[in-house]
Amino acid sequence: MKTDTILLDHGSGGRxxxxxxxxxxxxAFENPALSEMHDGAMVDMDGRRVAFSTDTYVVDPIxxxxxxxxxxxxxxxxxxxxxxxxxxxxxxxxxxxxxxxPLAHFGRILNSMRAAAERAGVKVVTGDTKVVPRSAADxxxxxxxxxxxIPEGVEIxxxxxxxxxxxxxxxxxxDHGATILIQxxxxxxxxxxxxxxxxxxxxxxxxxxxxxHVHVLRDPTRGGVGTALNEIAxxxxxxxxxxxxxxxxRDDVSGICxxxxxxxxxxxxxxxxxAFVRPEDTNDVLTAIKKDSxxxxxxxxxEVLNDHQGRVYxxxxxxxxxxxxxxxxxQLPRIC
Amino acid sequence: xxxxxxxxxxxPEIARGLIEGIRKTCKTCRRPIxxxxxxxxxxxxxxxxxxxxxxxxxxxxxxxxxxxVCVTDQGEIDAFVDIAGMDNTIIATFGDLxxxxxxxxxxxxxRAEGRDIRVVYSSMDALDxxxxxxxxxxxxxxxxxxxxxxxxxxxLLLAEERGLDNYYVLSxxxxxxxxxxxxxxxxxxxxxxxxxxxxxxxIIGANAYRPLVxxxxxxxxxxxxxxxxxxQAIYGLVRQMEDHTARLENTxxxxxxxxxxxxxxxxxHEIFETVDASWRGIGIIPASGxxxxxxxxxxxxxxxxxxxxxxxxxIKGCSCGEILTGIMTPPECPLYKKVCTPENPVGPxxxxxxxxxxxxxxxxxxxxxxxxxxxx
Numbered sequence: 133m134k135t136d137t138i139l140l141d142h143g144s145g146g147r148x149x150x151x152x153x154x155x156x157x158x159x160a161f162e163n164p165a166l167s168e169m170h171d172g173a174m175v176d177m178d179g180r181r182v183a184f185s186t187d188t189y190v191v192d193p194i195x196x197x198x199x200x201x202x203x204x205x206x207x208x209x210x211x212x213x214x215x216x217x218x219x220x221x222x223x224x225x226x227x228x229x230x231x232x233x234p235l236a237h238f239g240r241i242l243n244s245m246r247a248a249a250e251r252a253g254v255k256v257v258t259g260d261t262k263v264v265p266r267s268a269a270d271x272x273x274x275x276x277x278x279x280x281x282i283p284e285g286v287e288i289x290x291x292x293x294x295x296x297x298x299x300x301x302x303x304x305x306x307d308h309g310a311t312i313l314i315q316x317x318x319x320x321x322x323x324x325x326x327x328x329x330x331x332x333x334x335x336x337x338x339x340x341x342x343x344x345h346v347h348v349l350r351d352p353t354r355g356g357v358g359t360a361l362n363e364i365a366x367x368x369x370x371x372x373x374x375x376x377x378x379x380x381x382r383d384d385v386s387g388i389c390x391x392x393x394x395x396x397x398x399x400x401x402x403x404x405x406x407a408f409v410r411p412e413d414t415n416d417v418l419t420a421i422k423k424d425s426x427x428x429x430x431x432x433x434x435e436v437l438n439d440h441q442g443r444v445y446x447x448x449x450x451x452x453x454x455x456x457x458x459x460x461x462x463q464l465p466r467i468c
Numbered sequence: 469x470x471x472x473x474x475x476x477x478x479x480p481e482i483a484r485g486l487i488e489g490i491r492k493t494c495k496t497c498r499r500p501i502x503x504x505x506x507x508x509x510x511x512x513x514x515x516x517x518x519x520x521x522x523x524x525x526x527x528x529x530x531x532x533x534x535x536x537v538c539v540t541d542q543g544e545i546d547a548f549v550d551i552a553g554m555d556n557t558i559i560a561t562f563g564d565l566x567x568x569x570x571x572x573x574x575x576x577x578x579r580a581e582g583r584d585i586r587v588v589y590s591s592m593d594a595l596d597x598x599x600x601x602x603x604x605x606x607x608x609x610x611x612x613x614x615x616x617x618x619x620x621x622x623x624l625l626l627a628e629e630r631g632l633d634n635y636y637v638l639s640x641x642x643x644x645x646x647x648x649x650x651x652x653x654x655x656x657x658x659x660x661x662x663x664x665x666x667x668x669x670x671i672i673g674a675n676a677y678r679p680l681v682x683x684x685x686x687x688x689x690x691x692x693x694x695x696x697x698x699x700q701a702i703y704g705l706v707r708q709m710e711d712h713t714a715r716l717e718n719t720x721x722x723x724x725x726x727x728x729x730x731x732x733x734x735x736x737h738e739i740f741e742t743v744d745a746s747w748r749g750i751g752i753i754p755a756s757g758x759x760x761x762x763x764x765x766x767x768x769x770x771x772x773x774x775x776x777x778x779x780x781x782x783i784k785g786c787s788c789g790e791i792l793t794g795i796m797t798p799p800e801c802p803l804y805k806k807v808c809t810p811e812n813p814v815g816p817x818x819x820x821x822x823x824x825x826x827x828x829x830x831x832x833x834x835x836x837x838x839x840x841x842x843x844x
Contacts, residue, residue: 137580141567141811148811319589377480392589393509393821395516450483450695452518454831 145355146459183218198326202241206248218280252331293368309399330403348408358397371440477694507665508535508822530794531824560594618732621739646756673728749789
């Protein structure tokens with residue numbers, strides 16, 4: 133059934149989002165920086181290389197274990213800039229507020245934004261606020277944009293994955309998505325799982341200090357690790373192989389995903405990164421990540437292959453291999 | 469609820485031992501063996517763990533009619549879409565149903581056009597929705613097997629107790645054992661044994677399958693959902709073939725008892741009566757559906773709104789029926805991947821996360837059972 137309207141699936145971060153971007157948005161603004169389809173754009177400004185990124189946050193609920201829409205919005209844009217290998221410096225903030233939002237809630241969100249900006253070492257230097265009538269928005273939507281400087285010699289891009297590269301994941305997957313699902317659906321789990329929302333710019337800084345030639349960096353947010361790896365495999369025109377038993381998933385997160393029929397590989401993260409590095413650099417980079425408080429569970433989860441361009445494979449615990457495809461549609465709860 | 473994962477059921481060592489056992493047994497069997505996994509969750513687990521590739525050449529696995537959304541009749545889907553258009557109504561549904569295309573539209577399309585359709589994880593959520601929206605009619609779309617039917621029954625009982633007159637259920641529930649008997653009666657169906665569903669069996673108990681095993685002399689094994697569970701069931705089934713016996717094995721004893729969950733079953737029978745039901749692509753199977761009893765007719769959407777379930781219309785070219793009975797594998801369907809994709813599904817087997825077409829599409833690889841793609 134073809135559709136002539138926007139469906140929620142268009143916002144899932146999976147294949148329909150990808151189609152919306154490539155068939156409508158990209159042609160509207162066509163230029164080399166946008167075509168790279170990286171988390172942030174990398175552009176030249178008067179001889180300096182600058183990373184520039186924007187993101188809009190509509191998470192529901194606005195407060196959740198481990199964070200809220202405020203620190204999520206700061207960390208998200210900080211991370212998008214960090215994934216370009218850049219040092220994030222300045223952020224803008226735009227609010228769309230729904231009539232009726234308690235001022236105390238707005239204050240709480242601003243406080244956590246300030247704290248997040250301090251942790252990341254960035255300044256919010258400009259902003260905008262709009263208020264819309266009740267039900268024209270859901271409580272609060274936040275947009276953040278940011279810029280940062282890319283150091284000399286750093287060349288990170290989604291198209292730079294090379295055969296032989298090892299793939300490092302900085303910690304457990306699916307924590308954020310699982311946390312939000314539990315809250316949103318009012319599921320009564322006894323679980324200590326919290327969102328992993330965190331700034332990754334300090335981690336990236338330490339990684340690049342020991343290894344400036346990291347090939348690819350990516351924070352697997354909406355669409356999860358599965359979608360991020362597919363995008364990299366496609367953009368770099370390489371095959372990727374990962375090993376299921378090496379991918380760290382918390383026991384409770386794994387159980388929640390199992391119950392809801394979700395694959396943790398497609399569940400969102402907000403404080404994790406994937407790094408593609410040459411095998412000779414793996415140890416240095418891994419050590420640098422583990423020094424960061426958000427990288428204690430970092431490990432190598434796979435490698436880049438010589439063939440199978442554009443495909444991601446996963447070796448299963450019983451020794452089989454399956455394709456990890458891009459997410460299609462909202463990951464839906466199962467019913468039996 | 470506290471959740472802890474059971475690593476031993478994913479243990480590579482135990483898995484290797486079972487695979488070795490299956491290989492040895494198959495060698496002495498000397499004939500191709502075709503096993504049907506009835507449940508959609510098994511289909512997905514088999515793909516996710518790539519169990520096919522570790523099995524010897526002689527064994528093929530086919531999917532059965534165990535994905536509740538997939539077996540929901542086209543007429544029922546059309547009725548769901550129609551009632552979404554009623555005034556002052558909230559439709560509460562499991563997420564899998566959203567994208568299933570009806571003859572004219574889908575629930576997802578209806579939601580995009582402004583109908584109030586909400587995804588829930590349980591009928592209890594729909595009941596709370598009715599309590600929170602007393603001015604609206606809340607209709608829960610009752611799709612599923614014996615696993616979900618008891619909780620829906622409980623929601624109807626609670627609606628009665630709490631005086632929630634605005635809560636309704638449109639029941640399209642189906643029963644698994646009659647469907648298996650229906651399959652066995654169909655000569656085109658080719659299976660040498662059943663890997664029986666885990667969740668359904670927790671409710672109905674192992675004994676519910678005894679008549680099937682006795683009448684059709686078909687080897688059966690109840691299985692859990694981890695790779696080791698599934699391999700253990702397959703090992704049990706191939707050993708039965710080697711011995712030329714047909715038994716009912718329960719390899720999921722940690723969850724499935726002989727008599728099942730008697731309380732849940734009693735509740736289900738208190739609220740629902742058994743009726744003939746139409747299964748997509750298969751047709752009417754006697755005593756395989758659940759209708760809300762007269763006593764609860766005030767909450768029966770079909771009665772309250774005089775809903776007529778239109779007669780099933782076959783979708784041209786869609787082979788869902790053959791796929792749900794294991795007569796055809798998804799890549800053998802002329803529409804598969806050409807016209808029918810997860811973004812543009814023609815039949816429900818391509819929509820539901822547990823549908824065999826969607827699973828084939830997502831995890832496609834080369835080799836046995838008509839799948840395609842690259843192997844590494």
